Amino acid sequence: MPLVPVGRVPVLPNGLVSLERHRVATVNLFADLLTSTQLAQTGPRIQKSPHGIEIKSAREIETMRKASRIVATVLREITELVRPGMTTADLDGHAEKRIRGMGAVPSFKGYQGFPASICASLNHEMVHGIPSRKRVIRDGDLLKVDTGACFDGYHGDSCVTICVGNASAEARRLSRVAQDSLMKGLARVKAGNSLMDIAAAVQDHVESHGYAVVEQYTGHGVGRNLHEEPSVFNYRTRDFPNVRLQAGMTLAIEPILNAGRKNCHTLRDQWTVVSDDRSLSAQWEHTVLVTRDGCEILTDRDF
Numbered sequence: 001m002p003l004v005p006v007g008r009v010p011v012l013p014n015g016l017v018s019l020e021r022h023r024v025a026t027v028n029l030f031a032d033l034l035t036s037t038q039l040a041q042t043g044p045r046i047q048k049s050p051h052g053i054e055i056k057s058a059r060e061i062e063t064m065r066k067a068s069r070i071v072a073t074v075l076r077e078i079t080e081l082v083r084p085g086m087t088t089a090d091l092d093g094h095a096e097k098r099i100r101g102m103g104a105v106p107s108f109k110g111y112q113g114f115p116a117s118i119c120a121s122l123n124h125e126m127v128h129g130i131p132s133r134k135r136v137i138r139d140g141d142l143l144k145v146d147t148g149a150c151f152d153g154y155h156g157d158s159c160v161t162i163c164v165g166n167a168s169a170e171a172r173r174l175s176r177v178a179q180d181s182l183m184k185g186l187a188r189v190k191a192g193n194s195l196m197d198i199a200a201a202v203q204d205h206v207e208s209h210g211y212a213v214v215e216q217y218t219g220h221g222v223g224r225n226l227h228e229e230p231s232v233f234n235y236r237t238r239d240f241p242n243v244r245l246q247a248g249m250t251l252a253i254e255p256i257l258n259a260g261r262k263n264c265h266t267l268r269d270q271w272t273v274v275s276d277d278r279s280l281s282a283q284w285e286h287t288v289l290v291t292r293d294g295c296e297i298l299t300d301r302d303f
Contacts, residue, residue: 212260
């Protein structure tokens with residue numbers, strides 16, 4: 001689930017933010033809604049980097065592998081399951097049943113009031129689409145499905161874009177470039193590199209194909225909380241700390257691309273974000289572990 005960049009804008013009642021207001025001091029906009037207070041009080045001492053970013057222990061990493069495998073399993077199943085005529089609520093019901101059946105809790109459901117276990121965003125809807133029995137999936141749709149699972153107190157988070165049925169060549173190209181941009185970014189993840197290395201790789205690939213990187217939403221750290229430091233931006237910027245990566249960091253990297261302009265706004269449901277020009281949008285996301293020589297894709301669906 002994308003993180004609204006912190007330190008840039010004030011919080012709205014729904015926990016999101018408005019980009020039309022002035023800057024505010026850098027704070028984490030997301031409460032630790034799914035973290036046990038007892039765990040924080042009695043668990044092992046948390047190791048953090050100078051920027052306050054948690055460095056996961058071997059035990060924590062193993063737990064995140066399990067949470068992320070659940071997420072990967074659900075997204076792989078949904079990719080195979082989706083058909084024209086289904087509703088986005090059908091997919092949400094499948095995801096929640098499977099997440100709970102594998103011993104986890106849906107990370108998104110109840111998070112800042114979000115009512116579902118997946119975000120299901122169609123066509124020009126970019127992120128945070130609310131599943132509904134009224135949202136029928138049609139042949140040719142470009143569907144983004146984002147979900148998370150909390151297992152034993154730790155989260156995994158991932159998103160796929162699905163070209164439904166006879167999707168247009170343009171929709172397929174946009175999705176492919178978005179997925180490739182994610183992999184370009186992941187190729188720059190290793191201890192000693194920086195967040196800017198990831199951002200530059202993503203931005204260069206996206207813009208070389210004539211698409212726009214959405215700047216209003218970023219990736220994020222992930223672990224005991226669904227959203228943690230740092231903000232993992234997908235474009236060159238000086239607005240956020242250019243954190244040096246360390247082995248043991250866990251990040252959710254998730255470029256969002258628009259076929260048209262990068263501008264977007266939130267609908268009246270206070271969740272669904274759409275492109276201003278109604279151009280198609282695509283998103284891919286993985287939760288990864290930073291290692292000395294690269295990264296481990298914890299939400300890898302090829303298993």
